[in-house]
Amino acid sequence: MEVTTVRSFGFSITHSFPPRRKFHPTLAKKKDNESQQQQPPFSSLRISNSNLARAAIGVFGLGFIDAGYSGDWSRIGVITPQNEEFLRLAAFLVVPICVLFVFRVAKEPDY
Template sequence: MEVTRVRGLSGLSLTPSLPPRRRFHATLAKKKDNESQQPLRISNSTLARAAIGVFGLGFIDAGYSGDWSRIGVITPQNEEFLRLAAFLVVPICVLFIFRVPKEPDY
């Protein structure tokens, strides 16, 4: 990779594909009115359901995969405890997923 010398603050140009004195054109920060794109809107209840589901899946992963104790993140005793706790936590998470009130979708 060829590094070109440029006089300035950095001293080196780390973009070998561009000439060092190339000028860039100004761009608009706002979108034009004819380019209307709907933002991604997700209701709070959907986000809450997803977070509860990930929490429950985390107990299943930590308790049954064996990876966490193998790499030393948790002890085998903690893994056994998480495996037993998953029997309580996962049904509660499923209950909470269905009990979260629905909000109208956007």
């Protein structure tokens, strides 16, 4: 084993390099009582498909409001001012339909 000493700013730092070892993978064995008590870490993060569908519909409706009323999209050149006016008028039809769909999506049982 080789040991070197480096001095800097009045402190002594010793580096030692252990001999190289070869590591072999092994499988850990769990006790029966531990595997039954522990839950997977993501079990509380489950989201039902109906909630995901509601969120997607809501974001779609909010997109119409943003594109029609913010003015940012036409200012940076993504849409024309004529398309912005069309989206503003379409929001009066699309947003109520999205709200209807959000409340009409079938509910799934909670996890």
